Amino acid sequence: MDVVNRPLPKDFIKTKTKSAPVLWIARNCRATNGREKYIKKLMEYVDVHSYGPCLNNKPFPSDKSRLNLMSEYKFYLAIENANCEDYVTEKLFDTLSQSAVPILDGPPSYEGFLPTQRSAIFMDAYPDPKDLADYINFLDKNDTAYLEYLSFRRDALDKSIKDRLDQKFIDNWSDTMAFNEKSSYCSVCRGVLPWWAYKNDPTKRQSNETFQEKKDVFVVDNTCAKRGKWDYIDNGPPYHPDWTPRSSDEFTRPNFYVNSTEQQPSHHAPTQVATTVV
Structure with missing residues (x-):
């Protein structure tokens, strides 16, 4: 609760590196859900710095910690290595603590784990990595839109806790x-x-x-999705996963359509909002 109640500093955007918008640090390079396949393709369309062993493209600096690095990037790939109910690890909590926007994949629901349902981007709302990259690039160039994902801290001095945070999050974190x-x-x-x-x-x-x-020795939780959620990436575009994508909630980019040159699928219905984006 302490983190979400800290107001954002006025020079917050200046603390974020210009070299790349997205950070990923992971040690498990053979995740049961195949997340690295999606991330590898995502890297073709947006700059992702990977300091860990998985898809490594940057040497880990000797003078910085993992948390130091997380604080320097706008987005962090807080992607779990398996998709199980309530399986949310330190990836999400560390991202929030370091004031980055998490890009998530994990349990079916994050209720109680997110300050608001609009404080993160869900990877499985974008079966095509190019669509997610497009949105990240948009947010990277638009500070007003980006800061909407941190509104729970941006408005900390102006709004009460109950007006800023989801009730389930308050209930989950009130008793630490x-x-x-x-x-x-x-x-x-x-x-x-x-x-x-x-x-x-x-x-x-x-x-x-x-x-x-x-291979399956760690998959004992009967709430876990089957292996290989992201394996369909190997088949190339057009991408057709065997699961139903989450609804994209691009509230910061009104009237935007994923794959806008094609007919808009029903699960990507845009959210109508009054947010002004510059």
Whole structure:
């Protein structure tokens, strides 16, 4: 709650690097949902700096931490390596703490995890990476539109908490101790349970097979989506995933249509707003 109540400094935009709008730092380069396939294609259309081992294109600076870097970029790819209910890790929380806009992919719902439902961009609203890149490039060039995603902090001095934040977010974070206990417990379960089951159940072992070689050993949560959410990228455009895209909510770009030269699909109906964009 402390982070979302900090007003944005007047020179906030000046703290963001001009060299690239998007940052990604990841160590798991073989995520079960295939996120790296989408990100690799996204990199063809928008500048993404990757300091981690996955799709690395920048050396990690010796004088900066991961959080230092996150604070310098406008957007961070806070993409989970699997899509499971309530599976939201430090990627999102660190992004918010460092005043960057998260680009998300994870659980079906982020209710209770986001300050507002318009404080993040959802990757699965853009099956075609070029469409997401187009929107990021638009926001990168339009400070007014970009800052709408940080309105919960931009308006911290002018509006009350209940007028700025979603009620479910307030409920989730008002008792910090309870939230931390729940989050820590879930993390332990997801990390230890598969290992323990594998090591102690002979039916799950085969001769000459190691724990590391079992591809699905960590996928034990029955709320998780099937593997390879982003594998369809390998088939090339036009992109047709086997899941239903989330509705795009480009409230900062009224009357914009994804793939505007084509017939507008029903799941991309634009949101009508009174926001003035310069």
